[in-house]
Amino acid sequence: MGQESIRVLVVEDHHVVRQGLVALLNVVDGIEVVGEAADGVEAITQFRKHRPDITLIDLRLPRMAGVDVIQRVRMETPQSRFIVLTTYDGDEDIYRALQAGARAYLLKGMTTDELIATIRTVHAGKSHIPPAIAQRLAERMGTEELTPREFDVLEQIVRGKSNKEIATELEISEATVKTHINSLLGKLGVTDRTQAATAAIQRGIVPLESLRKPTP
Amino acid sequence: MGQESIRVLVVEDHHVVRQGLVALLNVVDGIEVVGEAADGVEAITQFRKHRPDITLIDLRLPRMAGVDVIQRVRMETPQSRFIVLTTYDGDEDIYRALQAGARAYLLKGMTTDELIATIRTVHAGKSHIPPAIAQRLAERMGTEELTPREFDVLEQIVRGKSNKEIATELEISEATVKTHINSLLGKLGVTDRTQAATAAIQRGIVPLESLRKPTP
DNA sequence: AATCCCCTCCACCTGACGATTGACTGCCTC
DNA sequence: GAGGCAGTCAATCGTCAGGTGGAGGGGATT
Structure with a gap:
């Protein structure tokens, strides 16, 4: 050699x-x-x-x-x-x-x-x-990117938060939360928040480890 | 030695x-x-x-x-x-x-x-x-075991199914599905189906791999 | 300036979800 | 055979989630 x-x-x-x-x-x-x-x-x-x-x-x-x-x-x-x-x-x-x-x-x-x-x-x-x-x-491919805000909301969904809690956490109105959710459900190709949560975990959009414990 | x-x-x-x-x-x-x-x-x-x-x-x-x-x-x-x-x-x-x-x-x-x-x-x-x-x-410890049926329902929840779909899938009434859900939410220590889904994945009750694709 | 996208918010409506209570069956155990 | 537990189902009720349509402001791009 x-x-x-x-x-x-x-x-x-x-x-x-x-x-x-x-x-x-x-x-x-x-x-x-x-x-x-x-x-x-x-x-x-x-x-x-x-x-x-x-x-x-x-x-x-x-x-x-x-x-x-x-x-x-x-x-x-x-x-x-x-x-x-x-x-x-x-x-x-x-x-x-x-x-x-x-x-x-x-x-x-x-x-x-x-x-x-x-x-x-x-x-x-x-x-x-x-x-x-x-x-x-x-x-x-063909899947649209989530916007930063949509990502924030998705993360909270995976954490099991309700719309009201997400609104408080992100300091926006519940109406806005719903808007983001509606949008991200479409982009992820799912029909409700539970599917969104599992899809997020499966695809690695929200890592599992990040779930253990709080949002600082 | x-x-x-x-x-x-x-x-x-x-x-x-x-x-x-x-x-x-x-x-x-x-x-x-x-x-x-x-x-x-x-x-x-x-x-x-x-x-x-x-x-x-x-x-x-x-x-x-x-x-x-x-x-x-x-x-x-x-x-x-x-x-x-x-x-x-x-x-x-x-x-x-x-x-x-x-x-x-x-x-x-x-x-x-x-x-x-x-x-x-x-x-x-x-x-x-x-x-x-x-x-x-x-x-x-101290966490109660899920019954087989509750486990079935939980699996469907993780798959993103609605109560109606779960009822059809398991061939029981929607009322029964609700009963099981109510029970398993309590046992898992969570308050809604999305939390139940993520908890199930995190604890390994429902393995992630089992989600890719169908229920035969 | 015109356009696009993102973020924000409102109102309305429907259906789904979750809580509660109660009841009937079958099975296993004591 | 009495009790306990799992599974099944029902009725009610309040709340929440999701769909739709609209609207305004701000930043970036062109």
């Missing part, structure tokens, strides 16, 4: 998974793990230090979200290449990651071969989106 | 994670990975073959759920010891796993030291439940 190895940075907060990735990749010819990071901030530091060819990154990270890391790094280094690796596939995350400049999106359930093939593909300058995910993206 | 190693079976469907676990454990003195399985059925086969001291097992598995594997194996081999390892911590899963006879419950975000310490603790015959999870269990 006279040729150079693909230099990979692994960003993943779960120790076990990170260890697994590193162990897997280090035995592959032509791939070399040059660094590891367990959170978003460290990821940026490691990137600047090692300038990897490929960065394998989880989206849910402590300190700084994966999407933000991608965006930030790509501002400094536009030719940098990211492969997003995540457990759950909320549509919203996929969309935002690709928007931010990720070249590929893989689920942690993939096979080793898939992972390696994807790394090679992306290193060759191409993109790789699994069919299942491509389909979800396609479905998302 | 003249003493015998702790013999561990690793059951986990995500290749990367399984690889990570094996790689981690195999470098530890006194622990030996004797087998691996990627689904529930294989897990049972492997258990019978290797008779491990400790089985590390994920709850969400193809072909047969982790909880069922634990139950099944413990019927044949009551002295077998299980450590449950999972990504997300739906209260319901924790509860059922411990009911089924698991001795410990760990999140995949744990440190290597935690994992090893837990294996040793469990091998010594003790149990190990992290404080955060113990608290969630405590909160769950």
